[in-house]
Amino acid sequence: MSNALAIAAATATLRSLLLHGLSISDVTTKPLDTARKGLSSNQVNLFLYQTDIDGAWRNQDMPNKVKSGETGQPPLPLRLHYLLTAYGDSDDENKAQQLLGRAMSVLYDHPLLGADEIKAATAVDVPGSDLQEQIERVRITLQPFSLEEVSKLWTAFATNYRLSATYQVDVVLIESTRAARTPLPVLTQGPGDSGPVAQGDLVPPFPTLESITIPGGRLAALLGDTIVITGHHLALDTGDPNQVRVAVNFDTSRLAHSPSGLVALANRTDTQITVTLPLPSGTYYPAGLYQVWANVQPVGFPDKVRPTNALPMMLAPAITKINGAALPVPPAPPLSVARSGVISGLGTATLVITCSPQVLPEQSAALLISDQTVSANPHPTQTDTLTFVARNMPAGTFRVRLRIDGVDSPVIDMTNPAKPKFDDSQRVTLT
Secondary structure, three states: OOOOOHHHHHHHHHHHHHHHHHOOOOEEOOOOOOOOOOOOOOEEEEEEEEEEEOHHHOOOOOOOOOOOOOEOOOOEEEEEEEEEEEEOHHHOHHHHHHHHHHHHHHHHOOOEEOHHHHHHHHHHHOOOOOHHHOOOOEEEEEOOOOHHHHHHHHHHOOOOOOOEEEEEEEEEEEOOOOOOEOOOOOOOOOHHHOOOOOOOOOOOOOOEEEEEEOHHHOOEEOOOOEEEEEEEOOOOOOOOHHHEEEEEEEEOOOOOOOOEEEOOHHHEOOOEEEEEOOOOOOOOOOOEEEEEEEEEEEOOOHHHOEEOOOEEEEEOOEEEEEOOEEOOOOOOOOEEEOOEEEEOOEEEEEEEEEEEEEEOOOOOEEEEEOOEEEEEOOOOOOEEEEEEEEEEEOOEEEEEEEEEOOEEOOOEEOOOOOOOEEOOOOEEEEO
16 A cells, blocks of 8 residues: 555655665755756756556555455556756766766666665655555666657756656555445345355246337337237246236336336236336326336235346327417328528428427427428427427428437338338428
8 A cells, every 4th residue: 555645755765775875965856957956066866757557557456455345446556757867076977977877776776665665765754655565566667768758858848968867666556545345244145045046048937028019010109009018927937917916117217217007917918018108107208218127026925026127119209289280180281381581482480399298308309391300499398399490491391200319200100011101190381
């Protein structure tokens, strides 16, 4: 373990090694542009110019800090990069080179920082540091840089280049201050300490849903539809639906509490469930994507509820009125909407759409007029009325679709799956 003083502790330890190994008083840790100010004697400057992350330690727990079954917080693993520069007495370059060689020899002979060395070096300069307690040893490695890379460092500090050596010191593990999750040991597994239950597939006694059939061959259901959910073992291992309660759930991210309700015995068998939307509870259903699943429970055994798998289902919006008028039933002609500001045959059409179900403020809404998409005006409250302003529209009759959260109102009549056709009620004439 190491605390947040570990960086300063590592620098202080390296400085201590150089002080004792070189027997000179001027071992500094200053930036390059201020390192030589006020000094003219033999000097070694150790400048920490960069820190980065050690990827090998990034997602590992702190050693000896997290036991099996506990969830710890990975430490902050740092690599420290130093620039070692030597200056000779009175800026004598020959003495500087001798001093640099001796300094590099000292660091070469200390590839690992010892706990006693760290403790002694930080007792005065970095009190409170605990780098010496870190289990992973701190390594010192010479990192050869090209002349161009080193020159960029000196250029950044607007000072003259001096002969230098670069080192990498790693790894420094700074312990996270976030608490680890340490659950109590498990004393029993399952009822009566029976242990875990393993099942190779979804054969009995697991209830399973396989498909959802929507009337009219449509891809998305509408409010008022009766959907058929097909599966197997929906009576569990009793084989008798009379002895089993079944509740169907419709999960959607748009509701904090998703609609659910018990299914009457008359509407279910061991292989099929029939549900009419909305459920008898009358819960609000927004248009969009749902996950449909069921809870299957033997009567009298509340602790044996078994959830099925979930199947996706889309609930589509339905257009009920345009500009306050109900959609006519074919072969009656479609509703007519007058355009305004017509220039060169193009004008603006305002369509007020009444729909079912109501639309939540956070739901996206668009009206598709033929191949043109028109976004709804802002709707800050839950509403069944949306306003769309379609600009640059030509005159003519167009098919319309309301798209809520990516689900379109039905525009295709699938009564005869072999011969699908457009639903002529979903049209509007712009004049």
